[in-house]
Amino acid sequence: MEKKPPKKLQAKHKSPRSINFKVIKLCSNHSRNKLKPEALILAKSEEQLLSAYGKTNGCVLTRDAGLGIEYCDSLDQNLQMVEKGTSLLKKMEISVAEAEKRTGKNAVNMQETYTVYLIEMRPVDAASEGTNPVPDSLWRRYSEFELLRNYLLVTYPFLVVPPLPEKRAEFVWHKLSADNMDPDFVERRRVGLENFLLRVASHPDLSTDKIFYSFLTEENGWKETVFETGFQAKADSRLKALNATFRVKNPDKRFAEMKHYGDELQSVISQLLRVRARAADRLYGVYKVHGNYGRVFSEWSAIEKEMGDGLQSAGHHMDAYAASVDDILEEEEHYADQMKEYLFYADALRAVCRKHELTQYELEMAAQDLTSKKQQREELATGTIRTFSLKGVTSKLFGQETPEQREAKLKMLETQIEEGEELVKERNAECEEFVKSAWVDIERFKEQKDHDLREALISYAIMQISMCKKGIQVWNNAKECFSKM
Amino acid sequence: MMSGSVVDNTVSSGNSSAAIPTDISGQILDLDEDDDLEVFSKDTTLTDGSSFNASMQTSPASMINQYKFEEDADTKDIFVTVDNPESHVTAIETYITYRVMTKTTRSEFDSSEFEVRRRYQDFLWLKGRLEEAHPTLIAHPLPEKFVVKGMVERFNEDFIETRRRALHRFLNKIAEHPIFSSSEDFKIFLTAASGELTSHKKQGPGFLSRMGDTVKAVAAAVRGVRNRPQEFTEMQEYVEAFSQKISSLDKVTQRIVREQKEYLEELKECGPTYALWSQSEEELAEPLKNVAGCVDRCCKETEEQVKNLSDHLIPVLHEYVLCADTLKAVLRRRDNIQADFEAKTEALATKKADRDTMRNDLDKAEDRLEWANNALKSDWTRWQKVMRTDLRSAFVDTAERNVSYYEKCLAVWESFLHSQRTDAEGNGKVDFS
Numbered sequence: 001m002e003k004k005p006p007k008k009l010q011a012k013h014k015s016p017r018s019i020n021f022k023v024i025k026l027c028s029n030h031s032r033n034k035l036k037p038e039a040l041i042l043a044k045s046e047e048q049l050l051s052a053y054g055k056t057n058g059c060v061l062t063r064d065a066g067l068g069i070e071y072c073d074s075l076d077q078n079l080q081m082v083e084k085g086t087s088l089l090k091k092m093e094i095s096v097a098e099a100e101k102r103t104g105k106n107a108v109n110m111q112e113t114y115t116v117y118l119i120e121m122r123p124v125d126a127a128s129e130g131t132n133p134v135p136d137s138l139w140r141r142y143s144e145f146e147l148l149r150n151y152l153l154v155t156y157p158f159l160v161v162p163p164l165p166e167k168r169a170e171f172v173w174h175k176l177s178a179d180n181m182d183p184d185f186v187e188r189r190r191v192g193l194e195n196f197l198l199r200v201a202s203h204p205d206l207s208t209d210k211i212f213y214s215f216l217t218e219e220n221g222w223k224e225t226v227f228e229t230g231f232q233a234k235a236d237s238r239l240k241a242l243n244a245t246f247r248v249k250n251p252d253k254r255f256a257e258m259k260h261y262g263d264e265l266q267s268v269i270s271q272l273l274r275v276r277a278r279a280a281d282r283l284y285g286v287y288k289v290h291g292n293y294g295r296v297f298s299e300w301s302a303i304e305k306e307m308g309d310g311l312q313s314a315g316h317h318m319d320a321y322a323a324s325v326d327d328i329l330e331e332e333e334h335y336a337d338q339m340k341e342y343l344f345y346a347d348a349l350r351a352v353c354r355k356h357e358l359t360q361y362e363l364e365m366a367a368q369d370l371t372s373k374k375q376q377r378e379e380l381a382t383g384t385i386r387t388f389s390l391k392g393v394t395s396k397l398f399g400q401e402t403p404e405q406r407e408a409k410l411k412m413l414e415t416q417i418e419e420g421e422e423l424v425k426e427r428n429a430e431c432e433e434f435v436k437s438a439w440v441d442i443e444r445f446k447e448q449k450d451h452d453l454r455e456a457l458i459s460y461a462i463m464q465i466s467m468c469k470k471g472i473q474v475w476n477n478a479k480e481c482f483s484k485m
Numbered sequence: 486m487m488s489g490s491v492v493d494n495t496v497s498s499g500n501s502s503a504a505i506p507t508d509i510s511g512q513i514l515d516l517d518e519d520d521d522l523e524v525f526s527k528d529t530t531l532t533d534g535s536s537f538n539a540s541m542q543t544s545p546a547s548m549i550n551q552y553k554f555e556e557d558a559d560t561k562d563i564f565v566t567v568d569n570p571e572s573h574v575t576a577i578e579t580y581i582t583y584r585v586m587t588k589t590t591r592s593e594f595d596s597s598e599f600e601v602r603r604r605y606q607d608f609l610w611l612k613g614r615l616e617e618a619h620p621t622l623i624a625h626p627l628p629e630k631f632v633v634k635g636m637v638e639r640f641n642e643d644f645i646e647t648r649r650r651a652l653h654r655f656l657n658k659i660a661e662h663p664i665f666s667s668s669e670d671f672k673i674f675l676t677a678a679s680g681e682l683t684s685h686k687k688q689g690p691g692f693l694s695r696m697g698d699t700v701k702a703v704a705a706a707v708r709g710v711r712n713r714p715q716e717f718t719e720m721q722e723y724v725e726a727f728s729q730k731i732s733s734l735d736k737v738t739q740r741i742v743r744e745q746k747e748y749l750e751e752l753k754e755c756g757p758t759y760a761l762w763s764q765s766e767e768e769l770a771e772p773l774k775n776v777a778g779c780v781d782r783c784c785k786e787t788e789e790q791v792k793n794l795s796d797h798l799i800p801v802l803h804e805y806v807l808c809a810d811t812l813k814a815v816l817r818r819r820d821n822i823q824a825d826f827e828a829k830t831e832a833l834a835t836k837k838a839d840r841d842t843m844r845n846d847l848d849k850a851e852d853r854l855e856w857a858n859n860a861l862k863s864d865w866t867r868w869q870k871v872m873r874t875d876l877r878s879a880f881v882d883t884a885e886r887n888v889s890y891y892e893k894c895l896a897v898w899e900s901f902l903h904s905q906r907t908d909a910e911g912n913g914k915v916d917f918s
Binding site for chain 2: 261264265268269271272275276278279281282283285286289290292293296299300302303306307310314449450453454457458460461462464465468469471472475476478479482483485
């Protein structure tokens with residue numbers, strides 16, 4: 001399977017030495033990628049990177065004068081993530097190296113075909129020493145990734161949990177297949193899964209999770225281990241969460257704003273992806289129609305004497321122009337994938353906000369309950385009935401209760417109030433704790449998002465530039481041929 | 486009857502006949518005086534300029550053959566422009582007239598500048614006259630009559646502008662044609678006041694005589710030609726193929742324009758989406774707004790590029806589609822002339838009575854045929870050169886415009902990159918060293 005070649009590395013680091021070090025680590029990450037020699041052009045300031053990269057990989061990187069700079073954002077992000085230096089990533093290199101089709105019997109004993117992905121873990125030190133030991137590896141399918149993520153969501157509700165690549169291809173422009181078995185889709189998903197693992201591995205909290213670690217290391221029995229944690233029981237029901245959202249009285253303003261932001265982000269990125277897909281479709285049409293020029297010029301050149309050669313060669317350039325759109329749009333898909341990640345991140349962000357609403361609501365409920373119980377105690381103690389209660393009504397109807405009964409009730413209330421106060425204290429602490437840790441992660445997320453999306457926009461500009469350069473080249477060539485007509 | 490001569494396409498010096506247009510004799514004089522045509526100014530031994538009794542070695546046809554086509558602006562002695570469409574309303578109809586301005590140094594024109602107003606019908610008349618006089622010369626096509634296609638109105642601005650440009654090109658092509666440009670009808674078209682033109686129009690061959698010609702043509706067509714020379718058959722094959730190819734190119738180009746327009750429609754929504762997004766963001770607001778601006782600018786460039794294709798390439802391709810039809814008509818007319826000659830030859834062979842008249846007719850028919858063939862052959866060469874020049878420059882022009890389009894878009898995105906780099910460096914976030 002052809003993998004996307006890593007493209008230009010953006011020079012962000014200070015010392016050349018650390019650049020080389022990081023490059024070496026990541027090189028082996030992508031060592032299976034066949035680099036298309038013509039795919040890279042690097043600025044002069046990165047010559048060092050170029051030679052370091054080339055040496056470790058054993059592949060020859062060459063310059064291509066015409067095509068311009070291409071960016072690899074996953075590589076760049078990977079660099080950034082590695083830079084964060086969680087202890088996990090400091091030790092191990094993680095990658096999703098390959099994808100394979102398998103057939104097997106599913107839960108209802110029916111044949112099904114599915115794809116599995118190879119996860120590889122390679123100790124960092126070994127790679128930097130130049131030795132290349134066989135990595136630990138295991139196969140996982142998408143549903144297992146989903147299980148992992150669900151576990152993380154429930155276990156760390158105060159964290160913005162990185163999203164998985166989409167389950168089904170959406171926002172496709174018509175030439176792109178919406179088929180899950182399509183090799184291009186599988187490839188993009190492979191990249192997305194790797195990205196997910198690296199995001200988790202670079203998160204200060206998530207990277208230390210044991211279930212995550214065993215996901216990476218224990219092929220068999222992992223599922224059972226996950227279920228044994230009983231995380232499913234801890235999951236909040238949708239209904240409960242929805243209820244809280246409607247009824248919460250005093251959510252933290254910042255979280256309310258964040259939720260609103262999450263909504264807007266989701267809406268605008270969806271719109272962007274839709275519009276982009278339609279534009280891509282149309283652009284494809286424009287380029288492909290030029291292929292007809294190629295055909296007609298060629299036919300026409302057959303009947304002309306002096307004009308023949310010029311026409312024929314111009315026709316070839318028109319064919320080249322028509323063909324170039326495939327690469328252009330493939331690159332744009334990569335950009336679309338980056339946008340999609342944040343589309344799904346928006347959802348994760350909103351989930352954290354909803355959880356806050358839930359914890360706040362439960363606190364409010366507990367507090368409200370406590371207040372009402374205290375009130376009841378007061379009423380019982382003073383004998384006044386201020387609030388409506390069934391007790392009040394029945395006692396009016398059937399007569400007051402005996403002092404013993406009242407005593408018993410008071411005692412019960414006292415206990416309940418004690419418990420209630422404990423509960424409120426607990427919930428209050430939970431809430432505060434939640435707000436604190438969630439806000440820290442939200443701030444972390446904001447920084448990450450600003451950085452990543454800005455890089456994405458830059459890479460989009462670079463793609464456009466590359467497309468323009470190709471266009472200039474083709475039409476200059478065509479012009480030369482035409483002038484020989 | 487055929488005289489041997491140095492030059493291939495000599496026309497026999499038979500009797501001066503009515504079939505041979507008088508323009509040509511006028512032309513001989515012109516060519517004689519023209520410095521450009523050194524080749525035969527030495528050869529010409531014209532004694533009597535008014536009759537067609539030209540010397541053996543020169544003939545209008547040979548002159549056409551040797552006429553230089555790559556004229557510099559220096560040697561161009563007549564400039565015609567068509568502009569300023571205006572609408573005229575009368576009781577019966579509404580129509581558009583165009584201003585036709587001529588600047589010339591030619592001596593046969595009374596003055597050096599003329600300005601007249603002409604309507605489409607006048608152009609049609611001119612073309613008809615030229616074709617009548619020179620049935621086997623290739624005239625540039627006129628824009629089509631108004632056809633009810635889609636929602637285009639006759640008085641729609643775009644339609645009028647497209648037509649005006651085509652009429653301009655038509656007159657210029659006529660002016661550049663060695664034979665057509667010295668036509669008396671052409672001169673009158675360029676110079677006569679409207680009333681004069683109307684009366685001149687009425688002077689042409691009468692309705693009956695034109696009917697007679699048409700009948701003859703139809704009869705000839707029905708008879709069909711028997712021994713068409715190989716070169717004309719080849720010409721026909723070429724024209725068939727050319728017609729197909731140029732029509733295809735026309736269609737392909739129109740399709741490209743359509744696709745570009747649809748692409749533009751979608752692209753127009755991208756910029757505003759980025760702008761909308763920027764409103765929710767803080768740090769990202771600036772780059773997002775920037776990208777929105779870039780996308781919008783690219784939209785403008787794309788719009789211009791589409792317009793260029795429509796304004797420059799499509800009209801030229803379309804005209805050559807019409808040219809192909811003209812060529813077919815020319816070849817048909819030549820065939821008819823040959824068919825007529827063949828019929829007369831047959832008649833002479835079979836009939837016994839009226840031999841003298843028939844012989845006379847036959848001679849005329851033969852002359853006409855030879856004239857027609859030579860004229861066509863020369864003009865064919867000329868036409869091919871012109872076609873090549875026109876299409877080459879149209880495609881080169883298109884390629885240049887495309888390059889320019891991409892260069893502009895490139896600059897737009899590079900300025901975005903630049904702004905992001907200076908931004909980042911300014912904030913001390915990124916070290917690009």
